[in-house]
Amino acid sequence: MSYLCSKGHQVTLPHGSMNASAWCRTCKRQAREARWRMNPFFAGVYNGGPCYHIDATSRLERVARFNTDQCQRALRVDGLQKTVRTAIERRLRKIKEAA
Ligand SMILES: [Zn+2]
Numbered sequence: 001m002s003y004l005c006s007k008g009h010q011v012t013l014p015h016g017s018m019n020a021s022a023w024c025r026t027c028k029r030q031a032r033e034a035r036w037r038m039n040p041f042f043a044g045v046y047n048g049g050p051c052y053h054i055d056a057t058s059r060l061e062r063v064a065r066f067n068t069d070q071c072q073r074a075l076r077v078d079g080l081q082k083t084v085r086t087a088i089e090r091r092l093r094k095i096k097e098a099a
Contacts, residue, residue: 040070056081063087068095
């Protein structure tokens with residue numbers, strides 16, 4: 001017997017359980033991925049785990065296309081290189097000037 005969660009995904013419930021949303025794997029995966037994506041250097045999912053750009057060169061390429069929100073989240077990333085931080089601050093100024 002299959003049920004639908006609140007987002008309409010098909011869920012097979014364990015015996016005796018009534019709440020489809022609590023058991024929806026798709027929703028759980030999407031929520032997890034949304035958390036990973038909060039890091040603006042998120043690169044993709046590999047083997048079920050998050051992958052992030054960690055080297056300065058890749059990060060600098062990304063920063064060039066960041067919006068204000070992404071810049072601000074990027075500034076809170078752990079282990080941010082000094083060159084990357086400087087580029088983000090420059091990017092923020094540039095966006096502000098363009099607005
Ligand atoms: Zn769902």
